[in-house]
Amino acid sequence: MTLSISLQWLSHGLGLPLPKVQTALSAGADLCAALPEDGPIVLAPQARALVPCGFAMALPAGYEAQVRPRSGLAARHGVTVLNSPGTIDADYRGEVKVILVNLGQEPFTITRGERVAQMVVAPVVQPSFTVVETLDETERGAGGFGSTGR
Numbered sequence: 264m265t266l267s268i269s270l271q272w273l274s275h276g277l278g279l280p281l282p283k284v285q286t287a288l289s290a291g292a293d294l295c296a297a298l299p300e301d302g303p304i305v306l307a308p309q310a311r312a313l314v315p316c317g318f319a320m321a322l323p324a325g326y327e328a329q330v331r332p333r334s335g336l337a338a339r340h341g342v343t344v345l346n347s348p349g350t351i352d353a354d355y356r357g358e359v360k361v362i363l364v365n366l367g368q369e370p371f372t373i374t375r376g377e378r379v380a381q382m383v384v385a386p387v388v389q390p391s392f393t394v395v396e397t398l399d400e401t402e403r404g405a406g407g408f409g410s411t412g413r
């Protein structure tokens with residue numbers, strides 16, 4: 264069974280569709296570029312851009328939204344989300360934006376309404392910290408970064 268959550272969504276009046284889950288069991292709702300018809304962004308190789316999505320929203324307390332790349336853009340064009348996964352906090356009321364970067368070799372044009380990333384909603388576990396003198400021993404210990412081999 265798929266869990267679902269209803270979000271308060273405030274359009275910035277640019278006439279773009281709501282973020283949309285493309286298939287019944289998709290995890291991510293696609294985010295569209297809220298650009299003017301006559302104002303596409305051309306991302307040169309290695310360049311990045313803050314792409315507006317044309318809406319703000321209110322996540323319930325205890326949730327976050329993650330802004331993740333679309334694999335098609337990454338595989339075909341080398342275009343990805345620079346800060347992936349971007350974090351949308353439950354108390355954020357500004358416009359949702361996507362930081363796209365072009366790691367491909369060709370310029371990439373982002374046009375109005377293009378689905379540039381996807382948003383996944385997830386529960387949050389908020390950390391608090393207790394100062395200790397030692398940590399418990401484990402099989403891994405301090406091994407990491409390839410310690411188990413290739």
Ligand SMILES: O=c1ccn([C@H]2C[C@H](O)[C@@H](COP(=O)(O)OP(=O)(O)OP(=O)(O)O)O2)c(=O)[nH]1
Nearest residue numbers: 330346349350351352353355358359360361362
């Ligand atoms: O891809 C992203 C990442 C963040 N945000 C918005 C929502 C988020 O709640 C806020 C802050 O994000 P983050 O904590 O990642 O950025 P920061 O550099 O730590 O800024 P701040 O000091 O405002 O927390 O910016 C986006 O719209 N898209």
Ligand SMILES: [Mg+2]
Nearest residue numbers: 350351352355
């Ligand atoms: Mg922050």
